[in-house]
Amino acid sequence: MNEQHTDAPTRPTPTATPTVLDQMGGPLGFVYSTIPVVVFVTANAFLSLPITLAVSLAAGLGLTIFRLVRGEKVASAVGSLLGVGVAAALVAFTGSAKDFFVIGIWAALAGFVVTAASLLARRPITGIVWNLVHGGKHPWRAHRRVLRAHDLATLAAAVVFGARFVVQQWLYLADATGGLGIARVAMGTPLTVLAALVVVWAFRRSSKALL
Structure with a gap:
């Protein structure tokens, strides 16, 4: 006597709808936008302006490398570094x-x-x-x-x-x-x-x- 096996239909696994914060990069997106500001303000409180700019650029470069290693889009990661670079260049120009x-x-x-x-x-x-x-x-x-x-x-x-x-x-x-x-x-x-x-x-x- 042959047994008949019927496979139950597989249902697609529901995917969670991304929140607005998720679409903006999630909590890490908030951190990415905050780090350059915190580094600049903190360094400026204790260091000379040229060293502050160097520290800020180094932090921006380090953050960009970290994001690239995590597999994020190049345009997004490099764009944040570009923003820090332009701001630092303006500070260097005006003093x-x-x-x-x-x-x-x-x-x-x-x-x-x-x-x-x-x-x-x-x-x-x-x-x-x-x-x-x-x-x-x-x-x-x-x-x-x-x-x-x-x-x-x-x-x-x-x-x-x-x-x-x-x-x-x-x-x-x-x-x-x-x-x-x-x-x-x-x-x-x-x-x-x-x-x-x-x-x-x-x-x-x-x-x-x-x-």
């Missing part, structure tokens, strides 16, 4: 430690101008991006709930950019290099994650309504 943060300050201002201008023009930039990602053919501005969602998402981004500029520019004018370091860390990844949560919500709402 002022606080200029290590000036690029980030003006980048925050540029981000605020772009996001705020898109809101005033009734074309919130997060909606423009969502539409481009999905082929650029969706009448998203004609859908009231979708437009309102992108108004909120773009407003969240504008508030983050604006807050960064106001606080860090104030500290910059006050020559508070240590305060700039603290502000850069506190207003970096944490605020970005909060704004990104609103943007993700707007994207999902748009996809549910229009796709």
